[in-house]
Amino acid sequence: MANSPHSGSHTGFPVRSALRWLLSGLIGFLLLCGCHQQDAANDSAVPPHITSITALIWAPDWPEQMLQIAAEFSKLNPDVHVDVQFMIGNTVEENIKPRVAAGTLPDLVSVNPNAYSAGLADQGVLADVSQTTAWKTMLAPLKRDWTSRRGKGFGVSGGVATTMIYYNRDIFAKAGIEKPPANFDEFLRACAQLKRAGFTPIMLNGGFPNMLGNGPFASGFANDVVAHEPAWKSKMAEGTLDLDTPAVADIFAKIALLPERGYVQASYMTTGYDDGMRLFKDGKVAMAFQGSWAAGLLLHGNRFPVGVFIPPWNARGEPVVPVLGSETGFAVCETTNKAAAMRFLEFIAGKGFPILQRKRHNISPFQNNAGTAVSDPEIVDYTNAVSRYSMTASPYYSTLPSNTLESLHGLMQDVLLKKMTPSEAAKRLDESVKNDAKMHYK
Incomplete structure (x- = not known):
């Protein structure tokens, strides 16, 4: 039956139809696969959840x-x-x-x-x-x-935070000052010498009390309190540190003394952070109380060489206590x-830290950045020297309770404006620190 003439005459059409059907099905399958692949490609292109x-x-x-x-x-x-x-x-x-x-x-x-x-x-x-x-x-x-x-x-x-006094070497030379002062008496004499030579001795950030705290207050606290009370930190936390003293009043008195003697710029009570930096960079003041964080700006782009020295807030005959911390x-x-x-x-x-350092030139707090971060040799040398001192004090924002930080700013400004005496400011500071201890450490 396979060789009968009927079998040949009836199989031609069905085979061709089947081939056409298979071919169209194959094309459809391939198209379908292509669509799925395109969908998969589109799915992979969808960004991850942000x-x-x-x-x-x-x-x-x-x-x-x-x-x-x-x-x-x-x-x-x-x-x-x-x-x-x-x-x-x-x-x-x-x-x-x-x-x-x-x-x-x-x-x-x-x-x-x-x-x-x-x-x-x-x-x-x-x-x-x-x-x-x-x-x-x-x-x-x-x-x-x-x-x-x-x-x-x-x-x-x-x-690594440390505060210092930046000074204009050219102005010091013109005023006949051969070396930076080493105690507060010498500092006042240098200021007087600069004033007689026609220069404004030092910039004061009265309009940005954060820098009053980082500057003259921190150095005053270091030399008038920390130097004489090794257990100051634990006593402050317990509320037993006495700050209503002549030594603490002296911290505020030193801040007020600078404008009283005409050693600061005329607009000192309205001088903000950036304003103060510009005064120094423009050569309008001989010195600026600032931190290591400002090294990149204050040491570069000037028409004059700049030096740094430890704020000499110590009394004659006593070792200076620098400020050093985080x-x-x-x-x-x-x-x-x-x-x-x-x-x-x-x-x-990590990778972002050098971006900061290209402007700030501060001392890196990280071991793995020690060899790559941008720092100025003068600041590195200063920090290394300060770190070797047997006694250092913390920055003021690490020293005082947070509530006291805010009240301190007003106290310093009130003393500068003669609304409050240094002794009254010391009494208020003492009350604030002890109140904080009662709330948090009892």
Whole structure:
């Protein structure tokens, strides 16, 4: 039957139909596969979920660098967007406290290495960062500043902070001053010599009391309190440190003495942070009380050479006590975006840190940046010299309770405006510190 003439005559048409059907089906299948592949390609092109984190930063003289750090981080981490916001006012704490009260803290925030920040860590507001590379590579002496009572590492330092007096070497030479003063009496004589030669001796930031605190107050506290009371820190925390004393009144009296003798610029009570820097860079004042964080700006781009020396707030015959510690740093808050904020913290302390240093030239707080970060030899030498002193004091924002920081600013300004005597200011300071101890340490 297979060879019958009927079999040949009836199979031709069905075979061709079947081939056409198979061919069309194959084409359809291939087209369908192509569509699925295109869909898969489109799916792979969809960007990952983007986490948006907020960073609240204290950067009075480097906002552009912080924005650049955030942009560089997002380039390398396309799944994280950083919304940078900048703190305003005179202190880090006055920016943080309202947000703590309202429960609106950012994901990453600038903090100071003080009791207030440590308390936030122990309350569960700030995260423990002690497992990060940033913490592990931070210089060992600085870690003490950033460890809470319960042993939490609550932040990393933005730099090694030390305060100094920058001076215009040309002006000193023209006034006949051969070397920087070594005690307060010599300092006053140098100021008098500069004034007689027609120069304004020193710039005072009356309009930005943060620098009054970092400058003459911190050095005064170092030489009038720390030098004579080794247990000052524990006594302050317990509320047993007596600050209503002639020695503390002397801190405020020294601040008031400078304008009283005409040693500061005419507009000292309205001079802000940037204004004061410009006065020095323009050669309108011979000296500026500033920190190591300002080295990049104050040491470069001038028409004159600049030197630095330890603020000589010590009495004649007594060793000077310099100020040395941690600069304002960075902490991660306990938010739903903590993991992304930790990544950003690591970037700030790692690849982002040289971006800061290109402008600031401060001393790196991290071991792994020691050989690569930009620092000026003069500042490195100064910091190394200060670190060898048998006694140093902390920056004022690490020394005083946070509530006292805010009241101190008003006290210093009131003394400068002659609304309050130095003795009254010392009494108010003492009351503020002891009240804080009653609230937090009893």
